[in-house]
Amino acid sequence: MKVCYHYGTEIDPDQRDLKLTPENKALAEKQERKLVSLIKEYYPNLVPVPSLEESCIYSNTPDSDYILDRHPEYQNIIIGAGFSGHGFKCAPVIGRILGDMATGIPPAYDLGAFSMARFRKSNL
Structure with missing residues (x-):
């Protein structure tokens, strides 16, 4: 155990x-x-x-949730980070989301809560 x-x-x-x-x-x-x-x-x-x-x-984001986003300057870079401590259980759906993003398929889910923009100083 x-x-x-x-x-x-x-x-x-x-x-x-x-x-x-x-x-x-x-x-x-x-x-x-x-x-x-x-x-x-x-x-x-x-x-x-x-x-x-x-x-x-492991590393965590400040709010302990994932980042699933595109790089703000280089749209060909997909970022998936912050999974430590609880990412494994969601690996299949996260893999699908990141794979879809990388191949240009619009995500089937609203990813706003996982955006890097949530960490901008004005959001803190």
Whole structure:
């Protein structure tokens, strides 16, 4: 069973395998205690201590939602980003949307909510 904590410490992706700072190590231990506590509460028949731990690096947009858009200057560039933490479950439809965009087929969905324009300073 995969159990994860989606908000960890900020790291440099080029240095991901280096030893954690004392502050980051303390935060990681606190997060693990929280997960163990939740597993004990919600899955009492599951061994709460992880048999394997792996950390993931991912990036999120400021609003934690996807970007599905064309580059503002170069319309031949299609951008699909911000999928970390929840993109996999939507991969088939996102692949279809990006594929349609790349081949000139108008998307079957309103993509306004996924536009990069939502991050312009006037929108913040």
